[in-house]
Amino acid sequence: MSTATRSLPRTIGAHAILLTYTAIALFPVILVIMNSFKSRAGIFGAPLTPPTPGTFDLIGYTTVIGQGDFTHYFQNSLVVTVASLFFVLLFGAMAAFALSEYRFRGNTLMGLYLALGIMIPIRLGTVAILQLMVASGLVNTLTALILVYTAQGLPLAVFILSEFMKQVSDDLKNAGRIDGLSEYTIFFRLVLPLVRPSMATVAVFTMIPIWNDLWFPLILAPSEETKTVTLGAQLFLGQFVTNWNAILAALSLAIMPVLILYVIFSRQLIRGITSGAVK
Amino acid sequence: MGSLKIENVKKAFGPVEVLKGINLEVTDGEFVVFVGPSGCGKSTLLRVIAGLEDSTSGRVVIDGADVSATPPAKRGIAMVFQTYALYPHLTVKNNMGLGLKQAGTPAPEIDRRIGIASSMLSLEPYLERRPAELSGGQRQRVAIGRAVVREPKLFLFDEPLSNLDAALRVNTRLEIAQLHRRLKATMIYVTHDQVEAMTLADKIVVLNAGRIEQIGGPMELYNAPANEFVAGFIGSPKMNFIDGARLGETAKTIGVRPEHLTVDTKSGAWKGTVVHAEHLGADTNLYLDCEKAGLITVRIFGVYDAEPGATLYATPDPAKTYRFGADGKVLK
Numbered sequence: 256m257s258t259a260t261r262s263l264p265r266t267i268g269a270h271a272i273l274l275t276y277t278a279i280a281l282f283p284v285i286l287v288i289m290n291s292f293k294s295r296a297g298i299f300g301a302p303l304t305p306p307t308p309g310t311f312d313l314i315g316y317t318t319v320i321g322q323g324d325f326t327h328y329f330q331n332s333l334v335v336t337v338a339s340l341f342f343v344l345l346f347g348a349m350a351a352f353a354l355s356e357y358r359f360r361g362n363t364l365m366g367l368y369l370a371l372g373i374m375i376p377i378r379l380g381t382v383a384i385l386q387l388m389v390a391s392g393l394v395n396t397l398t399a400l401i402l403v404y405t406a407q408g409l410p411l412a413v414f415i416l417s418e419f420m421k422q423v424s425d426d427l428k429n430a431g432r433i434d435g436l437s438e439y440t441i442f443f444r445l446v447l448p449l450v451r452p453s454m455a456t457v458a459v460f461t462m463i464p465i466w467n468d469l470w471f472p473l474i475l476a477p478s479e480e481t482k483t484v485t486l487g488a489q490l491f492l493g494q495f496v497t498n499w500n501a502i503l504a505a506l507s508l509a510i511m512p513v514l515i516l517y518v519i520f521s522r523q524l525i526r527g528i529t530s531g532a533v534k
Numbered sequence: 535m536g537s538l539k540i541e542n543v544k545k546a547f548g549p550v551e552v553l554k555g556i557n558l559e560v561t562d563g564e565f566v567v568f569v570g571p572s573g574c575g576k577s578t579l580l581r582v583i584a585g586l587e588d589s590t591s592g593r594v595v596i597d598g599a600d601v602s603a604t605p606p607a608k609r610g611i612a613m614v615f616q617t618y619a620l621y622p623h624l625t626v627k628n629n630m631g632l633g634l635k636q637a638g639t640p641a642p643e644i645d646r647r648i649g650i651a652s653s654m655l656s657l658e659p660y661l662e663r664r665p666a667e668l669s670g671g672q673r674q675r676v677a678i679g680r681a682v683v684r685e686p687k688l689f690l691f692d693e694p695l696s697n698l699d700a701a702l703r704v705n706t707r708l709e710i711a712q713l714h715r716r717l718k719a720t721m722i723y724v725t726h727d728q729v730e731a732m733t734l735a736d737k738i739v740v741l742n743a744g745r746i747e748q749i750g751g752p753m754e755l756y757n758a759p760a761n762e763f764v765a766g767f768i769g770s771p772k773m774n775f776i777d778g779a780r781l782g783e784t785a786k787t788i789g790v791r792p793e794h795l796t797v798d799t800k801s802g803a804w805k806g807t808v809v810h811a812e813h814l815g816a817d818t819n820l821y822l823d824c825e826k827a828g829l830i831t832v833r834i835f836g837v838y839d840a841e842p843g844a845t846l847y848a849t850p851d852p853a854k855t856y857r858f859g860a861d862g863k864v865l866k
Contacts, residue, residue: 426619426692429586434633434680435607448623 284510291315291503298499315504318491324479325505328487333512335397335483336465339404343461344454346405347412348420352442354413355420356428366417372410377403378470388475395478403471408461415460419453420446455523462520466513484509536562536597536687536720538583543592545578552578554744556592560722560737565714568724569731569767570741576724577692579741583722584690585609597687607636609688612681616693618673620665620680626652627661630680644683651682654716655709671702678713691723695730707733728768732756740764762862765789771819774830778857781826785857785865792819792833794854797840802847806830808840822848 289305290298297310306312319325354366377384384403385394393399423446431441447454472486488505491498538560545553552575560566568576581587583594585606593602601609612633620629627648634644652658655675665673674694681689691710695703711734714721725731731738732752740747740755740763747767748760759765765773771792778785796802797820806824818838823829832848840846857865 424617424619426615426617427621429581429584429606430613430615430619430680431621432586433584433606433611433613435636436632444623445621 287503288507288510291500291507293500295500298503312500315500315502316508318498318501319504319508322490322501324482325484325487325508327480328482328484329508329512331397331481332466332483332485332509335400335404336462336513336516338397338401339408339465340458340462342401342405343408343412344458347409347457348416348447348450348454349442350409350413351416351420352446354417366413370410370414372407373414377407381470381474385474393475395476395481397476397481399475400471400481400483403475404465404468408457408465411460412457415457416450416453419450423449451523455520458520459517462516463513466509538688538720538722539593539595540579540583541593541595543579543582543589543594545575545582545587546590552744553582553589556744556746558739558746558749560720562720563718565721565723565734565736566739567731567735567737568722568739568741569726569728570747571767572726574741575744576726576741580613580690580692580722580724583688584611584613607633610686611688611690612684612686613690613692614674614677614681614694616696618665618670618677618697620673620676622665625662625664626657626668626676626679629665629676630683633680633684647683647685648679651679654682654713655679670698671706674698674706675709678710682713682717687720689719689721691721693725694723695725696727710734728770732768738768740767742767758864759856760864762787762789762858765856765858765864771831771833773856774827775858776827776830780828783857786860787858787862789856789858790830790850791854792831793835794851795830795832795848796851797822797832797834797838797846797848799844799846802849804830804848804850806846806848808842808844808846810842811838811840813837820846822846824848 286302290302292306292313292315293310294312294314297306297312300310304310350369354362354369388394388399393402427445427449428441431445436444467485468483469485469489472481472483473489476482477486484505488502488509491501491505538558540556540558543553543556544551556575556579568579570576578587582589585594585601585604589602593600595601596609596611621632624632630648630651631644634647648661652661655678657672657675657679660668660672660676665676668676674697677694694710695706698706707730710721710723714734723730723734735752737749738752738755739749742763748755748764750758752768755764755768759768762775766775766789769791773789773791774795776788776790778788781788804822804824804827806822806827809821809823809829811821812819815837817836818834818840820832820834820838820840821829822832827848830848859865
């Protein structure tokens with residue numbers, strides 16, 4: 256079928272490129288999951304083949320569940336990620352609303368200052384952050400991680416959300432003001448639902464680096480009670496012997512929660528409830 | 535209840551002066567229309583009245599009380615917006631009732647007022663729907679209903695018809711006119727459409743570049759414009775402006791409305807060639823390139839056959855010819 260907008264060669268070309276990209280992107284993930292179900296000999300003997308009845312083995316998973324306190328690590332990771340995400344979205348959206356809605360002296364400068372963090376990696380300040388945490392007695396607490404990750408996520412959140420907030424109809428906010436709604440009600444009830452898709456975008460971008468981070472858990476909260484999954488998986492990386500079964504199993508398990516969160520947010524990405532508010 | 539007084543209101547955004555000293559008085563029950571080209575400050579003035587913008591200087595007095603420092607919700611006003619601005623998460627009923635609920639009005643009273651407003655605007659079948667399930671015209675009626683239930687001292691309309699299609703615009707215009715007659719409330723209406731201004735207003739305020747050019751009734755502005763701007767802005771097609779010197783007149787500019795010109799094939803004041811003819815059925819617009827007057831528009835009632843290239847003579851009605859001085863003001 257060849258029409259003005261579609262031709263068979265073009266369709267095939269586009270799909271070929273997209274499928275190739277998908278294959279490249281998914282390859283390492285599939286490799287990890289596949290090998291996590293194999294015995295040690297199976298992993299080293301034929302790393303690229305799927306588990307066969309001969310090589311199928313759940314030893315990795317039993318090790319992970321048996322050894323170490325992995326449920327606890329998962330819980331830590333989830334607490335840190337969800338709490339940081341909540342604060343990033345809340346404070347990011349509030350700052351973005353102020354920057355886009357109110358005219359005040361230094362508005363542009365403030366916006367630039369808040370966006371500066373996008374360009375300067377927070378890890379440059381690790382030593383100072385560690386000193387700060389030691390001084391405030393927050394070392395080896397999840398609070399330390401939540402605070403650092405909130406700071407890390409805010410610049411991008413403010414930057415993206417303020418652009419979207421500018422697009423929210425002024426008339427709608429003004430209608431709320433005339434009806435006597437407080438600025439907080441206008442923000443939470445009128446504006447936030449309308450920028451939900453962009454909030455989801457920010458959530459996804461913020462969530463993944465936090466979940467995968469090894470640096471700050473290692474430095475700020477390496478104790479047994481506060482270990483995150485990524486740090487916990489290091490348990491199996493020995494100086495002389497590495498338990499690959501367990502590492503691959505731990506990593507496979509670590510993908511799950513983040514995948515679930517992603518699915519939740521990506522539904523929001525598509526859904527917009529703007530229709531009907533204006534025009 | 536419902537008078538408004540604006541005293542020397544100025545508004546500047548940084549170095550840009552949008553309102554350059556506005557003085558205006560609106561009496562109770564009047565329908566006042568602010569009209570002017572885009573960027574003339576009419577919407578800003580409305581926002582200053584509503585309290586959505588602070589004026590840089592000057593006073594806004596509603597019902598004898600200075601409200602310059604009063605928040606919008608406490609000014610006793612209601613506003614209808616161009617983009618409807620309905621709350622997307624609330625039903626029609628709750629959209630209309632939210633303002634009253636915020637003000638702490640008892641529920642039976644809110645229901646009573648919503649009942650009256652929705653029957654007035656024939657919105658009863660839609661009360662439980664959300665804005666997304668309504669058509670454009672219905673949404674604007676909900677927005678008007680939301681204003682009506684508040685029983686405000688002052689209704690403010692910010693170009694409420696510009697998002698509607700032509701047929702709906704005429705209907706909604708009629709509804710607003712009837713609403714005004716029934717409620718006898720003071721209404722202030724902003725538009726750039728002079729037809730809306732002429733048909734709805736008791737009093738028209740013509741604004742240009744942050745200043746009031748003229749205030750008056752529709753016919754007053756049409757028959758006795760104070761200056762060239764008002765003369766050109768009110769009336770469609772636009773008034774013809776002819777350089778006075780070309781006609782051997784002392785006035786800087788001579789103005790004649792297209793409908794105050796007659797044409798003849800044999801003789802007349804200005805000889806010209808037909809450039810283009812627009813046949814509208816009820817009337818015909820001819821564009822004539824005249825030797826003395828330049829390009830002018832003539833509006834003839836009924837059908838008139840004229841081919842481009844034909845020679846015609848146009849004659850202005852001397853009683854309805856306007857003479858403007860060098861400052862743009864009408865010469866008496």
